[in-house]
Amino acid sequence: MSGIYIHIPFCKQACHYCDFHFSTSLKKKDELVNALCRELELRKDEFKNTSVETIYFGGGTPSLLTNEELQVLIDSVYQNYQISEHPEITLEANPDDLSKDRIIELAKSPINRLSIGIQSFFEADLKLMNRAHNANEAIECLSVATRHFDNISLDLIYGIPGASNAQWLKNIEMALEFNVPHISSYALTVEPKTALASFIKKGVIEDVDDEQAHQQFHLLKETLEASGFVHYELSNFGKESYFSRNNSAYWQGKSYLGIGPSAHSFNGKQRGWNVSNNSKYIKAIQQNELPIEIETLTLTDQYNEYVMTGLRTIWGVSFYKVENDFGTVFKDYLIEQSKVFINQQLLYIDDGHLRVTKQGQFLSDGISSELFMLNSF
Numbered sequence: 001m002s003g004i005y006i007h008i009p010f011c012k013q014a015c016h017y018c019d020f021h022f023s024t025s026l027k028k029k030d031e032l033v034n035a036l037c038r039e040l041e042l043r044k045d046e047f048k049n050t051s052v053e054t055i056y057f058g059g060g061t062p063s064l065l066t067n068e069e070l071q072v073l074i075d076s077v078y079q080n081y082q083i084s085e086h087p088e089i090t091l092e093a094n095p096d097d098l099s100k101d102r103i104i105e106l107a108k109s110p111i112n113r114l115s116i117g118i119q120s121f122f123e124a125d126l127k128l129m130n131r132a133h134n135a136n137e138a139i140e141c142l143s144v145a146t147r148h149f150d151n152i153s154l155d156l157i158y159g160i161p162g163a164s165n166a167q168w169l170k171n172i173e174m175a176l177e178f179n180v181p182h183i184s185s186y187a188l189t190v191e192p193k194t195a196l197a198s199f200i201k202k203g204v205i206e207d208v209d210d211e212q213a214h215q216q217f218h219l220l221k222e223t224l225e226a227s228g229f230v231h232y233e234l235s236n237f238g239k240e241s242y243f244s245r246n247n248s249a250y251w252q253g254k255s256y257l258g259i260g261p262s263a264h265s266f267n268g269k270q271r272g273w274n275v276s277n278n279s280k281y282i283k284a285i286q287q288n289e290l291p292i293e294i295e296t297l298t299l300t301d302q303y304n305e306y307v308m309t310g311l312r313t314i315w316g317v318s319f320y321k322v323e324n325d326f327g328t329v330f331k332d333y334l335i336e337q338s339k340v341f342i343n344q345q346l347l348y349i350d351d352g353h354l355r356v357t358k359q360g361q362f363l364s365d366g367i368s369s370e371l372f373m374l375n376s377f
């Protein structure tokens with residue numbers, strides 16, 4: 001089982017906090033779509049013995065492509081790969097691209113899941129983050145989308161400077177009113193070289209308050225769990241049978257093919273990443289070359305990655321898997337390193353799995369780094 005991720009590297013405008021790869025010029029859109037189709041064809045042998053369970057259009061802003069362009073890409077995937085009978089096909093979309101007519105057309109296409117970048121229902125938050133949509137557009141698009149799609153995820157951002165806990169709770173409650181089966185939520189992080197970092201440095205925007213972000217994470221968790229969501233990954237909440245199949249596959253170490261500029265790929269032993277430059281990407285593909293750098297993961301890298309992703313999910317870290325895949329040295333090391341966190345009630349062992357407690361959840365990335373193996377095997 002495997003997945004295909006297709007990166008659409010265009011956005012209308014730059015959100016102040018974002019450090020993903022995208023261009024705000026759409027001049028090369030046609031060439032890019034052709035290059036994506038060509039890359040899909042060039043790499044088909046990498047998945048010749050596996051069937052594709054998920055196709056994910058991420059970005060950037062994939063909803064900037066027309067429905068016809070998306071269909072061309074889906075056709076190209078079907079022409080070059082074996083696709084399972086009921087694939088999950090997700091489109092990341094921004095509210096300002098989702099008019100009523102557009103949603104109705106999308107619902108007739110093979111796309112069967114929308115991941116909508118709402119981020120906040122409050123105008124002040126949206127302005128501070130320089131989102132391209134306004135609060136009304138967020139509400140309107142969700143009202144229509146929920147009538148035409150059953151499988152919808154929305155994104156919300158917490159820890160926004162100036163947004164109180166009461167306002168955050170209102171954001172969550174508004175999301176719940178739409179009865180979507182999946183919510184992804186991330187803390188606003190200040191990435192170097194972003195406009196947000198520069199505004200904070202100049203004092204134009206107040207800094208992110210980690211303690212408040214922590215409180216808002218717990219408000220989110222409690223409110224969504226009380227409404228029947230399962231907190232199945234640090235940043236993801238889903239109703240039963242609506243967990244993202246695409247993301248769950250990443251977290252469970254399954255293979256995926258990343259198509260497009262800056263997209264990452266993984267085949268269980270090697271990780272690859274495409275060049276983060278639209279012109280260089282298009283030029284290389286036009287010459288039938290893959291603009292990809294590949295790194296072979298050591299056993300230590302694979303163990304560290306498994307620990308980090310495992311602790312972020314409800315599946316936890318399996319001692320059996322660690323011993324089986326990496327050896328007794330790794331299992332003994334994991335037992336030893338986790339003791340201090342078990343004593344602090346940040347980790348616990350259940351049914352042969354190491355998991356984070358409720359108190360440990362927000363800290364899980366920091367905890368896993370303490371469980372990483374430092375010696376290289």
Ligand code: SF4
Pocket residue numbers: 010011012013014015018019020022059060061094117
């Ligand atoms: S729309 Fe998404 S990818 Fe584009 S700038 Fe905003 S956060 Fe980044």
